[in-house]
Amino acid sequence: MGWWMDPTVQVLAAGACLMGALAGTVGTLLLLRRQSLLGDAVSHAALPGIVLAFWWTGSRETPVLLAGAAAAGILGTLWTSWLLQTTRLSEDTALGLLLAVFFGLGIALLSRVQQTADARQAGLDRFLFGQAAGMRPGDLAWMAGGLLSVGALLGLFWKEWKQVLFDREYATTQGVPVRLLDLLLNGMAVGVVVLGIQSVGVVLMSAMLVAPAAGARQWTDRFGGMMVLAAMFGVLGSLAGTLVSAAVEHVPTGPASVIGVTCIAAASLLLAPRHGILPAWWRGRVGIRGPASPEALLQDFLALARAHGDRPAWHPREVFRLMAPGEARLEDALRTLENRGWVRRDSEGRLALTEEGLRQAAEEEEPS
Amino acid sequence: MTWYRWEVLAVATVTAAACALPGTLLVLRRNALIADAVSHSVLPGIVLAYLVVKDLASPLLVAGATVFGLLAVWLIEALQRSGRLRQDAATGLVFPAFFALGVLLVALQAGHVHLDTDAVLLGELAFSALDRLQVAGQDLGPRAFFVMAGVLALQVVLIATFFHEVQASSFDAEFAKTLGLHPQVVHLGLMTLTALTVVTAFDAVGSVLVVALMIAPGATARLWSRSFPRMLILAVALATGGSALGFALAWWSDSSLAGSMAVAVGGLFLLSWVLAPREGLLSRLVARRARRRHFALRTLCVHLLQHQDSPEADMECREDHLLQHVAWDSPFAREVVRSALTRGLVRRLDGRLLLTDAGRTLALDTLGQ
Incomplete structure (x- = not known):
């Protein structure tokens, strides 16, 4: 047994x-x-x-x-x-x-x-x-x-x-x-x-209160998600600590559990995709900047519209990738603009400003 | 009291005094819990150094512990600077991990190490005088006394030498920078001094009570004074007095020496919180009552001034009507009237209140005329 x-x-x-x-x-x-x-x-x-x-x-x-x-x-x-x-x-x-x-x-x-x-x-x-x-x-x-x-x-x-x-x-x-x-x-x-x-x-x-939450914070910016994740980290860490303490002689439960949750927090600080230390370092190395922002993207649309005589024109997605090199998650930002009704997409996946989008972009345009 | 007890008392007071100086600086910098962090983080350093040299009296233990204390401070500050965690979370993440590591190391080495977790938490002040300092076969006294006195002397010399830098950066680091001082250097120096103090006091009072000896005297001194040098002197005096008091308490109640010392410095803080001039609860209460009374006197005089020459003066200036009119509860209103009478602001005439010249002046002053 x-x-x-x-x-x-x-x-x-x-x-x-x-x-x-x-x-x-x-x-x-x-x-x-x-x-x-x-x-x-x-x-x-x-x-x-x-x-x-x-x-x-x-x-x-x-x-x-x-x-x-x-x-x-x-x-x-x-x-x-x-x-x-x-x-x-x-x-x-x-x-x-x-x-x-x-x-x-x-x-x-x-x-x-x-x-x-x-x-x-x-x-x-x-x-x-x-x-x-x-x-x-x-x-x-x-x-x-x-x-x-x-x-x-x-x-x-x-x-x-x-x-x-x-x-x-x-x-x-x-x-x-x-x-x-x-x-x-x-x-x-x-x-x-x-x-x-x-x-x-x-x-x-x-430590049991701090470490799971500190770890979870690195993976998500959402309250509910963070809480669920922290609870999971807490369960994992203290379960691991308790089992090790039960299996190995002389290992007290408290310190073992604390080491358990701290390891999870440390791994999160190092590895979490968006906030983690290693991913950030890697992005810096390969020249990826932060995630694309919808606002900046809208200005890219405006610049293109200006180039076409203030008329919204259809552009393939790759154009925007070129205008914002290295920015992560371009698609998320594009979808945000679509949801706000400022950008539409045709059947071939090309994109164009709507009238409202043009107005909005002009409004947000920084005076030069 | 035996000579041995006197020696323990001497170790206790000098330890408390040495804790008080860096503690006060930390309290002023709103960074008091770093003392807690450092005092817990030094443990793995002590254990690892011991495992290497196998001698509890070796100065290498102090070095190892100081390194780990500083490492923890560095980690906390680096996490905070990176924006990934705020100060409270960074502190709360780092030091329990260090401490847990230390406790695990002690537990795993159980049979071989003369360190136990109780000693780590509580220290062994009562036995501290057993370890003697001997020079050329001559017994000079408890080693801990000389170590702590040395640390205290080092603190005094450093603080006296860099007094202005320390003072300026304790209250306003930005301002210190504009003066061309180096708050970063002072910060690093203070952290090193904190680690060194904690490590040397650790043997005597353990990892939690050293925090009491560091924070409580500084916090208490801050309640009594706003001047930096006075605060420092007061903190040392409070720590010394508090530790002697704690010593007596421990003797009388036959309980843990370190615990009683923490209770004594905590008790001094509680007393000061109630009694201190300006900051204390009592003087705040007295000041609030005085303000309320003063305001009421002015209100009374203005009310009388508005009405005493008017047709309804007979009504408005009658004492019992007045009490209803201004909506004060009657004991308070009676007290205000009595106080106005004794101060010569009003006088009584046929059940009416009349302003005196002094009262009129006060009313006009209140109205800004």
Whole structure:
């Protein structure tokens, strides 16, 4: 029987998949909101909550400890935003204070609590680097619930999220509840961190939020696509990390998963066709410039029309390829102009300006 | 207190002081989290150097760690410059990866390395005085003390020598450039100094708490002062005082020394956030109340000026009517009237309020006449 038939490994794998999907989705929101480091601060801030929850209740049940983590995380994010409102300190200072001071408190409490045999048994320090092996089928239900709630919150406010993430000022004027969405995002970040620290640990949890989204960002400029891709990257990376950790002795799950998602992000940064480093370098080498822009193409049409006595004439596609050498995806730009009704195409695939296109081009023409 | 404890206290305070100086500069540059990034990124450097030299006391460990810290900073900045990721995402991507790599290396070498992950996170301040510096068979004291004192001295010398460059580029890099200074050089110097400080403090306080010692004193000093030199001195004083306080706290509560120090510097920050003049929550509250009161006094005087010579003066200037008319809740309105009376802006006559000369002047001034 292969090790992948082992029910324990199956639970681990399922947990990793759920975790990766959660982190990728919420991480996308954080990345676009430019708050990628929030996860780092929140996960460190959770530690005193875990220890205090144990201290007060004496319980070592995971849900109890994680409730403490969530409380500390929420308290931490609220304190940070209060701090930003009332001082001139910058956001990174506030986050740094939150993570280091809360974590210090957590460590002080932990060292105090661990002097009792009871606490040593509770194994609180498993939360530092995570211990996926401790995952139970019941934890999977929590994660699935988390994923469903995040999905519901996204679906419910899909349009609003897009507006807030891409143009906050404009969204505010449109009456989008910006502050509510901010709070929701903070809440989601705390939720994901809390669900994840058990397997990944407080120290490295932030990477699970950042890396999949950073990788996905390189492949697409679309919000929905990026989110799906980030979720997939999260699943792949953490699944790979978890399986390697299960198969190889001495390899802790958290760091292995982080290396997994980071490898995907690094590969994306290097290879993604449009934004990647290697494709950009290659385009520079062979002299391909950026993608053709519809606006510049329209001006090419205008120049041709001028050459034919201000009358739109039919030209084969190759003419435009020659006028814009090396530009990628000429066809996309041509189709954009067609869709706007500025250019038409005949049965032989030749192209011509429409009357409206001519007017538009003349209007956009830069005065020389 | 035994001599040994005094030595640990000395190591703790000098470590905190050495963290405070570069930390303040980072806080001013709005780049505080780079301390977090560097302190995590040095780990693989330390482990790799150890695997080569097999000696935890070797200076090569410091060199290896500094190289990795700078490598991480370079990677973060290069990613950011390339426009592919913003600063927060670049930071969040790079340093956990370095740290994870370091933890994996430690874990895989488990049997052979005297490094464990707890020590990496928390440091071993309590044992730091066990490692002695001996010159010609003479025991001089804990090695960590001399190392941190050396780093502190280097920082003081560098900051004093390039004071104007550091000051200008901390507040406004563009302005510094127009002065013919080199913010890029200062930046590189600061990053190197940060890496060096983090690496040397790492043994004592670990990778997360070094961040507390760097950021908290600087952030606190910024609440108390706006002058750059005062901020630096204050940050060092706060760090020293905070670490001594943390030492006492750890002793009293029998808990982790490094953790207690972080709690103490954090506590000093919290206190300052509430109490600091101008920036503090309390003084903001007091200032807001004073502004509100001042505005109310002016409103009262203007109202009286408009009405006291008019036919409806009997009505409008009666105290109880007034309270309704200006729509203030009555405790506040009574307080305003009382305050106007004690300041001699109005006087009472048969249940009516009359402006005094001072009150009239204030009303006219408010109306811009």
